[in-house]
Amino acid sequence: MNLTIFSIFALFTIFMVGIVPAVFADTFDVLIPEGTSVRGCETTDKCYIPFGVKIDVGDEVIWTNEDMAFHTVTSGNPTDGPDDLFDSGMFKIDEQFSHKFEESGNFDYFCTLHPWMEGIIVVQVPAEDVSDNGGGCLIATATFGSELAPQVQQLRELRDNKLLQTESGSAFMESFNDFYYSFSPIIADYERENPAFREAVKLTITPMMSSLSILNYVNMETEAEVVGYGISLILLNIGMYVGVPAIVIVGIRKRF
Ligand SMILES: [Cu+2]
DSSP states (O other): OHHHHHHHHHHHHHHHHHHHHHHSOOEEEEEEOTTTTSTTGGGGTOSSBSSEEEEETTOEEEEEEOSSSOBOOEEEETTTEEEEEEEOOOBOTTOEEEEEOOSOEEEEEEOSSSTTOEEEEEEEOOHHHHHHTTOOOHHHHHHHSSTTSHHHHHHHHIIIIIGGGSHHHHHHHHHHHHHHTTTHHHHHHHHHHOHHHHHHHHHHHHHHHHHHHGGGGSOOOSHHHHHHHHHHHHHHHHIIIIIHHHHHHHHHHHHO
16 A cells, blocks of 8 residues: 555656646846946946846746846837836836746847846747657657557657647656656667567556547646646556556455
8 A cells, every 4th residue: 555655656746846847937137236327337248147148938037126226127129119028117226026038039128227238038948848849759669669650649649739738748748758768768679679578568558548548639728727637647547557456456465
């Protein structure tokens, strides 16, 4: 019974580690140092420190005013003026302004009170999201013989069309891949050398793949739906892989 509790705990941990980064995206600090209300900081790009910040989509930037004067953080540039993407308005010493960036791109900003003060935020799509689109499921490919096998296609469609369309799903795939690619090449190689082992793997993963196919028939558009279906599927799989064998073992033990 301890094993069951441990397995549930382990699977929940894997799932939550996948979700947490989506909920608590990274934050980055930018300081407005003392003395920026007079010209000079622009010669060394030190009106906002750091001048440029590179972040991922979903990350947040927090500006802190450490100067004695009022300043603003206003998207756009001094020549063309504000572009209305974000604007702190005037904020005073020790006050903060934050903005979460939901789209990729280069975002210039400046201070409307001191137009020599300029900075830039570069927002990029996380590298993992891009590379995930290329790889396939190594174990499913080795088990079902080819990348083009319907079972492998089903997994790929599920990942590309459902999971990677949401933040929680992408975050889950990211941590799942770190874990999965640590052992899947070894299993896939062994499957190619040993047909009996391949059949055993096929039997083992078939219930899980059938349960995943449910996802192709449901709507998973919101973050809450992805989390909900994700947890339900994990529980269903715990039921199939841990619960059923546990009940059988307990039943056998009672007989003897
Ligand atoms: Cu200013």
